[in-house]
Amino acid sequence: MPDFASGAVWLSLLTLTFLEIVLGIDNIIFISIASGKLKTDAERKKATNVGLILAMVLRIVLLFGVSFLVAMNESFYDFDWGWFKGGLSGQAIILVIGGVFLLYKSTSEIHHKLEGDEHTEGDPGVGKSVGATLQSVIVQITIINLVFSVDSILTAIGMTNGLEGALLIMIIAVVVSVGIMMAFAVPVGNFVNRNPTIQMLGLAFLILIGFMLIVEGAHLAHFEVFGSEVGTVPKGYLYFAIAFSLLVEFLNMKVRPGPKEKQVRLNTYSEEAAAPTTDK
Template identity: 65%
Template structure:
């Protein structure tokens, strides 16, 4: 069942996906904190932990549902025109809609974070939450909204990995479980780190744009789409992993440089 974990590609996908799940879950942590802070102090930690546990269960159920839909590979409709030929399947539709959603979600989130950074907090702060059960329900609803892009990201990162249909599902479930556990244990330090380095979250949202395009290309490839006589090919996931790794390396070097400059300026000011 876990033979997929003997593959190097699977471990690379798992580590990359876990990182993205954590970074993309920062908004979720911020929202959960805002909801929990409206409760009495003795209930705040309980609301956070129960909210994240239910979020994990909810995401695993969604993974099963989406994985089933992605498994519908047989075309149920064929398009044959002078410029487009393809076989439409359930798998292609889910991947196409998922790719379009990620493009919309990532660009709109980047716009909100750059242009109106207080938007999300203002929406939640306007809601009055005093009971633990009401807070947990609110957290689960919030997570459902945020889990859509998380699930689609997982599908995009693992689709086609392994020889068995369950291989990708196992990787996605492990990544979700690890990311939720890490968020439960290190929710506050992670939030502080991202608030201190907001470019990390913008970087993750930029990765969603890449994954969105990859899902669209994958949908066309699996449908054997031929546009103006040219067959659409799949984008190798190695390119995506390299782009993510290279971007993160540049960002960490940039953070280190900023820290060094700040230390140098403090020394000069003290002199």
């Protein structure tokens, strides 16, 4: 048990809680974008809450399996092709797959929001998208939660290394941070879905995060290309870019002239589902 009379314990708990919230920003962005494909507000709220609860459960499970998670950093397959070498590990594979998944989903969403879905030639009603099911959205959220949970727990372990009662401190920090995120996730998601430029920024952020996860996975695998080892991307740079971009967009929203109706409109799944189809 940690000594809660110690200031160091409370400082570690507050710092770790804040860090978990910051690291959860990318999770909230993905959940907001994914749940935005659902047709009703009730489904979107349910998907958001379920997604965050899953994030909390996965983090706590991984905390109890810390030894297994740390062991996943050990290479199980080493290769040396001369110009390219490294060693594959469980952590590296999870991060790389998660990064590729984020790149794919973000690019697909950008295409849909700007271009819409293609229809069968001669019948505009055929092939029209009617959004996603609640189950499919929750599956997507679960997949990306696993990736974000691994990244988050590895950071937490590094911060509390050597501290007595570190496991309980990390669990409390995870529960408190997820509770705070649940209180703000729905309003944040509604705000994102109401503002087209914020939606596009969110998708751009997910592309950055996907690239960062791939690079971090390559770094954990100690990939070397032409004698140069792949480094890691400091998360501070990424979050500064996100915060600066959001600040610029908020300023633009304040000074943007004209009525809101003149905004660029993006394709949304809920509007497509409500729109009547044209039969031959």
